[in-house]
Amino acid sequence: MTGEFMQLKIWHKMIIGISIPALLTLIGGLWSYKYINDVKKRHSYVQIADDLKEDVLEVRRNEKNYLNYRDHEHFKQVLASITVLTRSIKMISPATIDEIGKDEFLLLNRTSTNYSTVMEKLHAHFHQEKQSIEKVREEGRRLETFAATGEHKVGLSTNFILNLRRLEKNYMLFRDRDSFTQLDNALSQLKGMVESCYDCMPYVEAIRDLFASYEKSDSGIGELQISGNTLEEITDRIARRERQHIETFFTITQRFTLIALILLCTLGPMLVYGTASYIVAPIIRLTEITKKIAEGDLSLRAPIKEHDETFTLAVSFNTMLDHLQLSHKSLEKSMELLREKQEEVEKCASVGLLVSGVAHEMNNPLNNISLTAETMKEEMDVLSHGELNECLQDILNQSDRAKRVVENLLNYVGARKSSAVERLDINSVVNESVNLITNELMVTNIHLNKNIPYTPLYVKGDHNKLEEILVNIMVNAIHALKDADPGVLSVSISHEQADGQVLISIGDNGHGIPESDLKNIFEPFFTTKPTGLGTGLGLPVARKLAREHYGEIEVESKEGEGTTFKIRLPVYEENV
């Protein structure tokens, strides 16, 4: 299932994600519509049932009237209301009948037809009963007359007859078993009194007929009432059932709405969140990878396991990465080449700088020599002995100067590579270097502030070269301290264990180096010293030598406060 689902494109996922809730809503809507329609229909059924019940009640009301008056007029009213009922039933559509219950209507129809039949029969019975009553009264009167004439045998008194008539009237009035028993007893007495009283017989017969009539009409009334009750029961049942239906509908609606609301509140957000994250998941996966790649790992690739649009995206992305990685590699190669080239160029530039510096530094003494020589040549005759001597001294000095330039240059270029690398105690190297300048310090009246530990601290290097570095920098310091009063030269050594380095600080409280010059002091032939004092190669040589020892020289200076050179060299370690 999930496998199939994974194959879907984002586009399809979105359509599904939107259609499912939409479809559910549509179904819910349709269902509600149908449901409300049903409720409406049921409500109309209740109306119908109520109407039927009304009709039946009308019938029953007329029936009661009729049973009270027992006349033709009320009989007609009953029939009319029955007709109303049957017409009402007939007007109900077969579909509705099917819905409410065919059996009920079948029963209702049958019962109403039966009711009519019973009614008509009853009416006939009532008619017969009336005739029977008439007959009883007629025969009674005749019997009275017969008793009054006295033409009968003994025992048949007028009183007895009158009593008989009274009982007859009672019976007609009450129509119950008691009065019938009394009347029947009286009739038995009459039979006993007169053995074969032909004149009495019709009366007895009439009473018997009346009794039968009563029985018939009573049973008719019973039947009618049963039928009427049945009608009432049926319509009542229908109405009740339809009401119940509506009640149930409402209860269901209430529950359903509540459930729908709860589902909407809980499942809804979950469904929306789920769908959204499901749609976005591959994009997020891709994003995470791209983030990592963006952080610099070009060897990573986007996973190509999705089957939606991100698949193409991932493939394109990876292709792009391939290209990028290739370009990156070639770029790195180019950079490497460029670096090499740049180094070359820098070398060339520094060679150019070197050449121009050398030219300047050489041409000046040469110029001096040539000018002096020319003077001597032109003034040979006029020059005093002293002047001549001065000229010769100038020439010698300037040749020395030129020699020094060449020496320094050779040093810088490294032509004299007579290096002897060994394990050296840097403390003693510094001490020896300081000793070399002690005389200078004394002459220039500079105070030395030395802070060198006694425990040996070893570095690997060339004793002479290290000494040259130190002397170069210390001589610079002495020059800077020319005008300082009192001039202080501080030399200290410390072991920076964290970096595994020795730090040699050489500081002075001289005039300092202007910030604009700071960046140039390690450039060859950059000098701020008066002519002849500096070659502009001291610091470049020092730095070059320091770097040969895998060390570095840094400078900190503040104009008017002094300068500190910091020489860092790696500490010699036996196991390295």
Add this chain to the structure above:
Amino acid sequence: MMIIDDEPIVGRRLSRMFERDGYEVETFIDSEAAARELENRTYEIIITDLKMQNVDGIRILETAVEKNPDVKVIIITGFGRKETAKEAFRKGAFAFIIKPFRFEELRQVIRKAEKEIRNFSSG
């Protein structure tokens, strides 16, 4: 005539020779002092080194030309590059001589400058 060069020998030798030729010569080793002097006095001919501490030859040239447009400035330098020479001429230098030079070479240039000055003042 003013001679500025931080090489003291240059000033010493040149002043001696030019004084013998009959010029009035002032020498300066410190270019800054020379620049200050230029503010106070007008010189007809200035010989200056190019690469000096503080104030370099080009600045001296600019200051001098500004003060006296007819001044003849001769630049002498230990290392002359085409661009520097071009710049100097553009800024009104009379000549650009590279060290080491023969005294006679400079003397010719000075004579030429003197001639121009004389022509200008007489004409």
